[in-house]
Amino acid sequence: MSEIGKRIVVVGAGITGLSAAAAARDLGMSVTVIDDARPSRATYAAAGMLAPYSEAIVGDGELGAQMVEALSLWDSWRRGLQVPDELFEFVPTKFVPATFGDRQEIARWARDAGLELVESAQGLQGPLEALTEPRELVRHVREQLLDLGVVFVDGVVSRVTETDDSVVVARDGAESISGDLGLIATGASSVVADDSLLIRPVRGSLVVLDGPARNEPQVARVLRHGRPLYVIWRRSGEIVIGATSVETSLNVAEAGEVQVMLSDAIETFPELRQLPFREVRTGLRPTATSNTLNSRVSAHGRYLQLAGHYRHGILMAPLSSRRVREFLA
Numbered sequence: 640m641s642e643i644g645k646r647i648v649v650v651g652a653g654i655t656g657l658s659a660a661a662a663a664r665d666l667g668m669s670v671t672v673i674d675d676a677r678p679s680r681a682t683y684a685a686a687g688m689l690a691p692y693s694e695a696i697v698g699d700g701e702l703g704a705q706m707v708e709a710l711s712l713w714d715s716w717r718r719g720l721q722v723p724d725e726l727f728e729f730v731p732t733k734f735v736p737a738t739f740g741d742r743q744e745i746a747r748w749a750r751d752a753g754l755e756l757v758e759s760a761q762g763l764q765g766p767l768e769a770l771t772e773p774r775e776l777v778r779h780v781r782e783q784l785l786d787l788g789v790v791f792v793d794g795v796v797s798r799v800t801e802t803d804d805s806v807v808v809a810r811d812g813a814e815s816i817s818g819d820l821g822l823i824a825t826g827a828s829s830v831v832a833d834d835s836l837l838i839r840p841v842r843g844s845l846v847v848l849d850g851p852a853r854n855e856p857q858v859a860r861v862l863r864h865g866r867p868l869y870v871i872w873r874r875s876g877e878i879v880i881g882a883t884s885v886e887t888s889l890n891v892a893e894a895g896e897v898q899v900m901l902s903d904a905i906e907t908f909p910e911l912r913q914l915p916f917r918e919v920r921t922g923l924r925p926t927a928t929s930n931t932l933n934s935r936v937s938a939h940g941r942y943l944q945l946a947g948h949y950r951h952g953i954l955m956a957p958l959s960s961r962r963v964r965e966f967l968a
């Protein structure tokens with residue numbers, strides 16, 4: 640049966656909801672996206688590394704395979720949404736150990752993760768990975784969806800319910816919106832359906848400095864006395880130092896974690912010391928018990944919940960999109 644013209648309601652306009660909305664629109668459906676722009680949304684805090692190798696978790700083969708596949712699909716996914724070339728760029732990741740012990744630790748981790756690191760004049764290099772800028776990315780995707788006729792509605796969703804042939808999205812202080820099918824992508828901070836997937840919030844914070852514009856981006860993965868840290872130098876001059884990982888639903892950056900990130904970054908790269916400080920960003924990463932990408936179809940098959948994007952939701956956007964296509968097929 641053709642689904643063309645069906646009314647789809649998407650809850651959440653982070654990267655997951657937007658990629659879901661794009662997949663539904665591409666299948667010819669009529670799409671409405673509802674979002675409350677809450678401060679804890681992860682997409683607006685994210686660094687934008689598309690990094691299946693340097694983010695590998697030893698022993699988690701399923702997640703690793705998802706991440707590698709996502710990177711292989713990313714370029715064609717973003718082209719399909721007219722996302723400009725400068726928002727997808729391959730960058731070699733440099734590994735920077737601070738001490739002999741840190742170097743041994745990186746070597747052990749790479750061996751266990753099956754990763755080859757190459758010693759070169761530039762330092763210890765990993766495989767090529769990619770970089771995007773999440774805020775610009777979602778701005779472009781959103782504009783593209785508006786051009787394609789997707790409707791965006793501001794509002795807090797209190798509940799999603801279903802009948803045999805429809806889905807009803809209840810909003811705080813406003814009329815409900817109903818559709819034929821629903822897609823729920825509310826990230827870590829909101830349970831809106833009775834049979835929601837179990838998701839735990841993992842807070843991440845990062846620091847942004849203003850550096851000079853540069854010809855090439857650069858990514859360094861630092862291990863300093865056992866503490867991991869990354870530093871991204873973007874072409875625009877923006878420098879991103881991140882990111883912490885704390886199992887909590889409290890979306891605040893603690894002074895101590897910011898202090899440690901900054902001092903580790905500055906001790907490793909002293910030239911950062913005098914750069915203007917721009918901001919600290921925090922967000923709650925939506926994390927499933929397994930750390931892997933997860934989804935669930937509701938009892939009557941009227942809505943799909945997408946969750947578990949953890950530290951990799953920007954990278955995983957093409958897989959979210961594919962899962963939505965399977966659901967809507």
Ligand SMILES: Cc1cc2nc3c(=O)[nH]c(=O)nc-3n(C[C@H](O)[C@H](O)[C@H](O)COP(=O)(O)OP(=O)(O)OC[C@H]3O[C@@H](n4cnc5c(N)ncnc54)[C@H](O)[C@@H]3O)c2cc1C
Pocket residue numbers: 650651652653654655656673674675676677679680681682683684685686687688689690794795796797824825826827828829831842843844845881882883920921922923924925946948949950951952953954955
């Ligand atoms: C500091 C940090 C750095 C990161 N770096 C990277 C990285 O380099 N690469 C990478 O791939 N990933 C990274 N991530 C992870 C990535 O940001 C997340 O996995 C991804 O953004 C999750 O997207 P989402 O759309 O599922 O959730 P979110 O971005 O949280 O979006 C959920 C949306 O739903 C809305 N919402 C929630 N509840 C309701 C409700 N009841 N009613 C209406 N709207 C609602 C929210 O307002 C929000 O807009 C990082 C995360 C953090 C925090």
